[in-house]
Every structure is written in structure tokens, then in C-alpha cells.
Amino acid sequence: MNILVMMLFVSLGLAFSFLAAFIWASRNRQFDDVESPAWRALFDEAKLVKQEELKNVDK
Amino acid sequence: MVCVTLKSNMGHLKLNISVLEHREKAFHAQNLKCAHCNSKIDLASGPLIQDNNQNYFCCSGCRVIYTAIENCDLGEYYKIRNQFIDAAKPATEYDATAALKEKFAYLDAIEVRKEYLTHDQQMFFFITGIQCAACVWILEKISELSPGIQSVRVDAVRQLAAVKLNDGGAFADFASWAQVFGYSVRPVQLNENLNLLSTQARRSDLRRIGVAAVCAGNIMLLSTSVYLGADAIFEKLFNWVSLALTIPVIVYGAQPMIRGAWGAMRARVPTLDLPIVVAVLGGFILSIYQMIWGAGRVYFDSISILVLLILSSRYFVHRMQEKFLAYEGDAYSLIPSYAKKVLPTQNTFNLSAQTQIVSTNQLVVGDLICIDEGEKIPADGKVVAGTAWVRESVLTGEPLPRAVLHDSLIFAGTTLLTGRAIMQVTALGAKTQIGELQTTSTTSALLKSNVGRRLETWAQNFTYLVMAIGLIVCVYFSYVGLFAVGFERMLSLFIVACPCALAFGAPLIFSKALLWASSRGVFLRSADVFEKLNNIQNIVFDKTGTLTQGQLKLTSISNTLSNENRQAIVAIESQVAHPIAQSIVSALSSERSNSADLTVTDFQILPGRGVQARVAQRLYQILASETPNIEQQNTILIWVDVFCDGQKLCQFGFEDKVRHESADVINAIRRNQIKNYWILSGDRKENVEAVAHATGIEIKNCFAKQKPEDKELKLNGISQAMMIGDGVNDARAMAKAQVAVIVGGALERALNVADVFLTQDGLKELPLLWQIKRRTDKAFLRIRYFSISYNFLTGLLAVTGFISPLVAAILMPVSSISVLLISLLSVRRPSEAKI
Numbered sequence: 001m002n003i004l005v006m007m008l009f010v011s012l013g014l015a016f017s018f019l020a021a022f023i024w025a026s027r028n029r030q031f032d033d034v035e036s037p038a039w040r041a042l043f044d045e046a047k048l049v050k051q052e053e054l055k056n057v058d059k
Numbered sequence: 060m061v062c063v064t065l066k067s068n069m070g071h072l073k074l075n076i077s078v079l080e081h082r083e084k085a086f087h088a089q090n091l092k093c094a095h096c097n098s099k100i101d102l103a104s105g106p107l108i109q110d111n112n113q114n115y116f117c118c119s120g121c122r123v124i125y126t127a128i129e130n131c132d133l134g135e136y137y138k139i140r141n142q143f144i145d146a147a148k149p150a151t152e153y154d155a156t157a158a159l160k161e162k163f164a165y166l167d168a169i170e171v172r173k174e175y176l177t178h179d180q181q182m183f184f185f186i187t188g189i190q191c192a193a194c195v196w197i198l199e200k201i202s203e204l205s206p207g208i209q210s211v212r213v214d215a216v217r218q219l220a221a222v223k224l225n226d227g228g229a230f231a232d233f234a235s236w237a238q239v240f241g242y243s244v245r246p247v248q249l250n251e252n253l254n255l256l257s258t259q260a261r262r263s264d265l266r267r268i269g270v271a272a273v274c275a276g277n278i279m280l281l282s283t284s285v286y287l288g289a290d291a292i293f294e295k296l297f298n299w300v301s302l303a304l305t306i307p308v309i310v311y312g313a314q315p316m317i318r319g320a321w322g323a324m325r326a327r328v329p330t331l332d333l334p335i336v337v338a339v340l341g342g343f344i345l346s347i348y349q350m351i352w353g354a355g356r357v358y359f360d361s362i363s364i365l366v367l368l369i370l371s372s373r374y375f376v377h378r379m380q381e382k383f384l385a386y387e388g389d390a391y392s393l394i395p396s397y398a399k400k401v402l403p404t405q406n407t408f409n410l411s412a413q414t415q416i417v418s419t420n421q422l423v424v425g426d427l428i429c430i431d432e433g434e435k436i437p438a439d440g441k442v443v444a445g446t447a448w449v450r451e452s453v454l455t456g457e458p459l460p461r462a463v464l465h466d467s468l469i470f471a472g473t474t475l476l477t478g479r480a481i482m483q484v485t486a487l488g489a490k491t492q493i494g495e496l497q498t499t500s501t502t503s504a505l506l507k508s509n510v511g512r513r514l515e516t517w518a519q520n521f522t523y524l525v526m527a528i529g530l531i532v533c534v535y536f537s538y539v540g541l542f543a544v545g546f547e548r549m550l551s552l553f554i555v556a557c558p559c560a561l562a563f564g565a566p567l568i569f570s571k572a573l574l575w576a577s578s579r580g581v582f583l584r585s586a587d588v589f590e591k592l593n594n595i596q597n598i599v600f601d602k603t604g605t606l607t608q609g610q611l612k613l614t615s616i617s618n619t620l621s622n623e624n625r626q627a628i629v630a631i632e633s634q635v636a637h638p639i640a641q642s643i644v645s646a647l648s649s650e651r652s653n654s655a656d657l658t659v660t661d662f663q664i665l666p667g668r669g670v671q672a673r674v675a676q677r678l679y680q681i682l683a684s685e686t687p688n689i690e691q692q693n694t695i696l697i698w699v700d701v702f703c704d705g706q707k708l709c710q711f712g713f714e715d716k717v718r719h720e721s722a723d724v725i726n727a728i729r730r731n732q733i734k735n736y737w738i739l740s741g742d743r744k745e746n747v748e749a750v751a752h753a754t755g756i757e758i759k760n761c762f763a764k765q766k767p768e769d770k771e772l773k774l775n776g777i778s779q780a781m782m783i784g785d786g787v788n789d790a791r792a793m794a795k796a797q798v799a800v801i802v803g804g805a806l807e808r809a810l811n812v813a814d815v816f817l818t819q820d821g822l823k824e825l826p827l828l829w830q831i832k833r834r835t836d837k838a839f840l841r842i843r844y845f846s847i848s849y850n851f852l853t854g855l856l857a858v859t860g861f862i863s864p865l866v867a868a869i870l871m872p873v874s875s876i877s878v879l880l881i882s883l884l885s886v887r888r889p890s891e892a893k894i
Contacts, residue, residue, distance in 0.1 A: 004293060008300065012277060019273045026262050026269075033214040039192035040199075044135070 093117035140193035163231035271312035275363035301359040329522035338553035361864040401427040439486035447478025462666030551857035554867040571886040580819035602740035604785030613646035615712035627674035838885030
């Protein structure tokens with residue numbers, strides 16, 4: 001049953017690493033705006049033709 | 060076309076009606092909307108604006124933007140716009156002058172960048188004019204249009220854009236593109252905008268929930284095994300780990316509740332936080348005691364779950380409230396963010412002096428700034444060169460512009476209509492007239508919150524009761540020798556007895572009510588309005604702009620004018636940006652005549668009197684009349700004489716028509732048992748009486764020639780009054796009323812002067828207030844009944860020991876959610892309700 005003790009630490013470690021990730025994301029404004037990304041997902045990715053030409057010219 | 064057909068069908072019977080009215084009738088049937096901003100096209104405001112592809116526009120500004128969008132291959136904007144909204148809200152006022160990169164060059168100055176850039180090199184802009192998802196799309200596409208801009212991220216709800224540059228890029232690029240597409244931008248500092256402050260608070264709330272969730276979840280895992288019968292060693296280990304995990308929950312997660320409860324104890328006033336905090340801390344201490352010396356149960360799981368659930372439900376409620384709250388807006392949008400400063404090397408106060416564009420924050424008192432036609436004035440000051448007409452309706456409510464000359468004072472936030480002036484700054488920012496008006500109105504708003512105070516008293520009494528019962532139970536059991544049992548029952552009671560009706564239900568009901576109102580264009584500053592409506596006995600109306608349209612229409616012409624003269628007058632008045640001129644142009648212009656062919660020479664504006672110019676060698680003078688024709692019509696506000704080469708051609712009469720919905724609205728309100736109606740106006744007695752007749756208000760309650768001070772005095776004498784006006788000039792009188800309503804207020808919303816803002820044209824939506832009030836009253840009754848019965852039942856169960864603290868901790872959010880659902884479902888607009 002010693003495995004239980006190890007599992008305890010592993011699960012706590014996992015939990016805290018996720019918490020750290022959550023705090024980091026929150027600090028980088030991830031959860032500030034929850035409405036606009038929903039709309040953004042529906043926009044088409046069609047880039048403007050002119051911009052593509054410009055980029056090719058540069059290269 | 061249509062008009063010609065109409066005319067020939069009706070023969071020559073209607074020759075006197077202008078072609079404009081024919082067109083109006085025909086097009087009204089079609090309900091023409093602007094291709095860009097989707098607002099109804101007002102044919103009375105001038106000739107129809109269209110482009111080569113059969114698209115119609117409400118103004119040339121919209122046509123410019125539409126053409127720009129189509130030319131950049133971004134026509135997708137309109138497809139997206141039509142997808143997301145069935146009827147886009149009509150556009151509000153924004154600056155339609157063409158964008159120049161020079162204008163925004165100040166954004167890239169080193170001092171400005173230092174102030175506004177965030178730690179990750181982004182600059183935030185407040186954007187006015189975002190209507191829907193299509194706006195988000197087009198603003199974000201700017202990063203593709205301009206190579207210097209790396210990314211644009213738009214937060215539609217908070218109306219902010221975060222802009223990141225590539226090497227060598229400039230923020231002026233972003234600002235000018237946004238302007239071309241019709242949005243006005245203003246850089247914001249992260250700590251300045253109120254919206255951003257609430258974002259910080261929200262972020263830390265989220266973090267607390269995160270910590271509480273991680274800890275509570277793990278504690279639950281551990282305690283499950285303990286409940287299921289773990290061995291003694293593991294039980295001890297798990298209990299100690301649970302204790303360790305509970306500490307961050309109490310110290311970090313429950314911090315706002317503990318602070319609230321501590322503040323409450325110091326003020327000797329119980330709040331909702333107090334029983335919860337006692338339960339949490341009490342449970343923690345008891346559990347430690349049990350673990351070390353006793354052999355009873357531990358409550359780490361109960362209290363950590365409790366904290367988590369309370370934090371989550373409060374966060375949820377806050378988010379709902381934020382979503383539903385009335386328009387907050389940018390408090391400083393009335394003062395432009397840039398100004399044209401006259402370079403110090405210029406010695407003379409010369410109207411064509413060289414200027415440099417600077418941020419308004421960089422101005423100091425004494426600076427000379429130049430204001431051009433159509434621009435908003437950035438600071439209070441004195442005119443030192445030039446003459447102009449200034450429209451001050453945002454400050455005074457007066458729709459007619461004022462002429463300013465040398466040494467006249469002009470004020471921040473007002474607009475310079477025609478002319479050009481150089482002014483010397485005397486006050487900036489919060490010290491300007493408009494800035495001071497904002498600060499005073501915000502503080503008076505905070506004092507006006509009765510509903511909140513009543514709820515607080517109720518909550519306090521409830522808390523006293525609960526704590527008293529809990530203590531009695533605990534004392535009784537310890538007297539009998541079963542302290543642990545008593546304490547446990549007290550814990551359960553504290554946890555389960557939740558005045559959720561007040562904590563969650565009331566704010567939600569109010570929020571839904573506010574949302575309902577805002578969907579009809581009625582913006583309420585707070586839900587206190589409904590409370591105040593209970594006691595209203597008197598309704599006081601301002602006349603001009605409230606009961607009347609507030610626009611001058613040319614309704615009487617004393618003699619018929621020849622076509623030649625007509626065209627000449629239209630040609631002259633087309634050059635003037637003044638309501639009277641616009642009214643003349645729309646009334647006199649016709650399709651057949653083309654005034655654009657005529658050349659106007661020697662154009663001269665005579666401030667305070669009118670204009671004069673030469674057309675085809677004849678000198679026309681259009682001046683305010685010295686000899687008004689008072690006997691003829693009571694409702695004419697202004698008389699204007701037209702002279703040609705010294706001879707009087709005719710006299711124009713301008714009328715301000717009563718809104719056609721005014722009478723109906725007053726009748727609708729009468730059904731709410733409000734007896735007394737008043738009119739206070741600065742206008743003449745005859746005009747006031749005419750309006751009183753038209754709307755059914757008693758003459759004895761109508762007062763004319765009232766200056767703002769007189770209105771204020773009258774309001775002192777009228778108790779329990781609702782005052783309805785259209786401008787900030789009524790502000791002092793409105794402060795004395797119980798409820799203040801502003802009609803047609805778009806800009807005034809930002810000033811927070813009144814309780815209610817009707818943004819749809821006119822008074823039409825005013826009776827909605829009473830309708831919403833009835834719904835909210837019903838909703839309150841429902842949750843009050845639910846809350847009382849729930850608390851009674853569960854309290855009984857807790858005290859008699861049928862509910863353990865863990866069960867209590869879970870029951871509490873169940874009740875919260877029920878109250879939430881009841882509140883949400885009770886306040887539904889008629890279109891939503893299925894019953």
C-alpha cells in the first residue's frame with residue numbers, strides 16, 4: 001500500500017502544476033475576454049490577395 | 060421615375076407640395092436604410108446620397124466608409140454583419156473626417172509610448188463604434204492591411220483593441236485605418252479605464268477559484284477514502300494532508316469573505332459573510348482539535364467545498380451582472396485625445412500659424428491651440444484669434460450654435476461648427492466644465508442607493524437570527540455534555556442558512572430588468588429606479604427636445620419665391636453648418652433645380668445675425684428677423700428675413716413640432732395612477748401653452764420663460780417628482796427630482812447626470828419603466844417565498860441533526876442555483892415568456 005503514498009504526491013504534483021498553468025494563463029489575459037474568441041472562430045481565413053503579392057515581392 | 064409618375068397621376072392638383080414630400084411618401088413605403096450603418100435614411104435632412112451601384116446612404120460619411128471598405132476587398136464585412144445581427148443598431152455620432160497619419164503621429168512620440176505601452180509592448184485603444192462581430196473582424200484585419208502592425212486583438216464587450224507592432228511599425232497606422240473605417244480610437248492607460256480595473260478584480264477572483272478548486276478536489280479524494288474506511292495510518296496521513304491543503308483555501312480563497320466579516324465585526328454590523336466565516340474558521344479549528352486530541356470527524360472537506368462553491372457562485376453572478384449592466388462607456392470620450400498646438404516659434408496670433416499635433420495630456424494652461432471646422436474642442440479656454448460658431452448642446456442642451464469672437468470663452472467637449480479659431484487654454488481634463496460635471500455627478504450617484512441599503516438591513520436581521528439560534532443550539536448541547544454534536548449542528552445551520560434571495564436573487568433580477576430595458580434603448584444607471592417609481596406623484600417635462608422634436612423645421616414662407624431666388628438661397632445656405640441653414644436647404648431644395656451650378660461669391664458670416672453672399676451679381680442677405688410676426692402663428696420659434704439687393708423678399712418661420720408620441724405616452728403613464736403633470740420651459744408662454752394643449756397637460760402646471768435656476772426652484776416645490784429633459788442644462792433641476800430622465804441622450808450618458816436615458820428617439824419607451832417594475836415586483840415576491848420556506852425547512856433539519864455539514868455544504872449551492880433560476884425565469888420580456 002505504499003503505492004498510495006506515492007500516488008498522493010503524484011496527484012498533488014499534477015494538481016499544482018495545472019494550477020500554476022492556470023495562474024500563468026490568467027496573468028497573460030487569457031480569460032479576460034470570453035465573447036470575442038467565439039466570434040473569431042467563425043471568421044474565414046481568406047487572406048487578402050494584395051498582401052500575399054506583397055509578401056512574395058519581398059521574398 | 061417614381062416621383063414623375065406620381066405627379067402625372069395626380070395631375071396638377073398638388074403643385075404646391077415640394078417634390079421632397081412626394082419622394083418621402085414613396086420611399087417611406089420602401090423603408091430605406093443606409094447600406095453601411097443600417098439606420099433609416101432621413102430624407103428631410105437633404106438630398107439622397109447614393110453611389111453608382113444603387114446603394115443608398117444616410118450621409119456622405121457612410122458612403123466614404125462603404126467605398127473604402129469595398130475598395131480594399133473587405134466587402135466580407137457586410138456579409139458577416141448581416142449574419143450576426145438582424146438589424147444593426149444605427150450608428151452613433153463619430154468623426155467622419157478623413158484620417159491622416161499626421162493626426163495620429165503623436166501616438167508614436169517617445170513620451171506617449173512610455174506612458175501607454177504595456178510590459179509586453181502592446182498599446183490599448185478604446186474604440187467607439189463597435190456594433191457587432193463584423194466590427195471585430197474588420198479591425199483585426201487591419202494587421203493585414205498594414206505591414207507595420209503585427210496583430211490587433213479586439214475585446215468587443217469592453218470596446219478595447221490591443222495592438223502589437225512589428226519592427227518599424229507605427230500606432231498611427233492602426234489609428235488612421237480604424238478612422239477610415241469609421242471608428243474613433245483613443246489610447247488608454249491600463250490603470251485609467253474603469254473597465255480594466257474590474258478585469259483585474261475578475262482575474263484575481265478566478266485565481267482564488269482555481270486555488271480553491273485544486274485544493275478542495277484533492278481533499279475530497281482523500282476524505283472519500285477515509286469515509287470508506289482507510290487504515291488508521293492512512294487516515295492520519297490523509298487528514299494531515301487535507302489540513303495542509305485547507306490552509307491555502309482559507310488564507311487565499313476565503314480572503315475576501317474574511318475581510319468582509321472582519322469589517323462587519325468592527326462596524327458591529329452583521330453581513331452575509333459573517334456566518335460563513337464563522338463556519339469555516341470554526342470548522343477548521345474544531346477539526347484540528349479532533350485530529351490531535353479527539354477522535355471525531357474532521358470537516359476539511361466541508362469547509363473547502365463550501366468556500367469553492369461560494370466563490371464560484373459569486374463569480375458567476377458577477378459575470379451575469381457585468382453582462383447585463385447598462386452602458387458604462389468611456390468617461391473621457393467627450394474630450395478629444397489630441398490637440399493642434401501652435402508652435403512656440405510663431406509670434407503672432409495668426410490663424411494660419413503652424414501647428415503640431417500633441418496628445419491632450421501634454422497640454423498645459425496657457426498653451427495656444429488651433430481648432431478647425433468640425434472639430435471638438437479639447438480644453439476650456441479663451442478665443443484669441445478667429446471667429447466661429449460653436450455648438451454647446453452637450454453642455455447646455457441648447458441646440459442652436461453660439462457665435463464666439465475674440466475673448467469669448469469656449470469649453471472642452473463642445474464642437475466648432477464653422478470657422479477656425481485659436482484659443483488659449485485655461486483649464487484641462489478634470490478641471491474643465493465638462494470634467495467637473497462628470498465628477499460631481501458620479502459622487503451624487505453613489506449616494507442615491509436605497510434598495511441596496513434596505514436589502515442590507517434585511518440581511519443583517521437574518522444573520523442575527525441565524526447566529527442566535529446556532530449559539531443557543533451549541534450552548535444547549537455543551538450543557539448536556541455533547542459539545543461536538545452541538546458545534547456540528549451549529550456549523551450545519553450556519554452553512555445551510557443562506558439568504559440567497561438577497562445575495563444572488565436580487566442582483567440578478569435587477570440585472571435582467573436592466574437588460575430588458577437596454578434592449579429597448581432605455582439605459583438605467585441602477586435598479587434603484589424601480590424602487591423610486593413607487594412614490595412618484597408628479598411628472599415634470601422640459602419642452603424643447605423632450606415633448607417637441609427639438610429641430611427647427613421651415614413651416615411658413617410669407618411669399619412665394621421665384622425658382623432663381625430659391626436656388627440662390629439654397630446655394631448659399633448649403634455652405635453653412637447651422638440647424639437653421641440645414642432646415643432651409645431641405646425645405647427649399649428640389650430635384651429639378653441644381654444649386655451646385657451656381658457660384659457663390661463674397662460669402663460672409665455675420666455672427667449672431669446670419670449670412671450674406673452674392674449669387675449672379677445679386678446680394679442676398681438671410682438674417683434673423685428684427686420684426687417677428689407674432690400675431691400670425693403661436694408656434695413659430697424663429698423668424699428669418701430674406702433680402703435681395705436690400706429689398707425684403709420674404710420671411711421664413713421655423714417651428715419646433717410636438718413629437719407625435721408625446722400625447723400617447725402621457726396617456727399611457729396616466730394608467731399608473733400618476734396625477735400631476737407639469738411643463739417647465741425656457742420658451743415663450745404661447746409656445747408652451749400650444750404644446751400643453753397638444754399633449755393634454757393642464758395649463759396651470761405649465762411655466763414659461765424658466766431659466767435653469769428657475770426650474771431648480773420650481774422642482775424644490777414639487778415633491779416626489781420625475782423630471783424628463785433632453786440636456787445637461789436641466790441638470791440642476793434634475794438633481795432635485797426623485798427620478799431624472801434624459802431623452803435622446805447619447806453623449807449625455809457618459810456624464811451620468813440622470814437615472815434613465817432614453818436613447819430611442821423621443822418618449823416612446825417611457826411607459827416601459829412601469830411595465831418592468833411590475834415584473835420585478837412579482838419576481839421578488841417569488842424568491843422571497845422560496846427563500847423563507849427553504850431556510851425554515853433546512854434550518855430545522857440542521858438543528859435536529861439530520862443534515863451533516865458536508866450535506867449542508869452541498870445543499871447551499873443547490874438553493875443558490877434554484878434562486879438564480881427563479882430570478883432569471885421570472886423577469887422575462889413578453890416575447891420570451893411561454894406562459
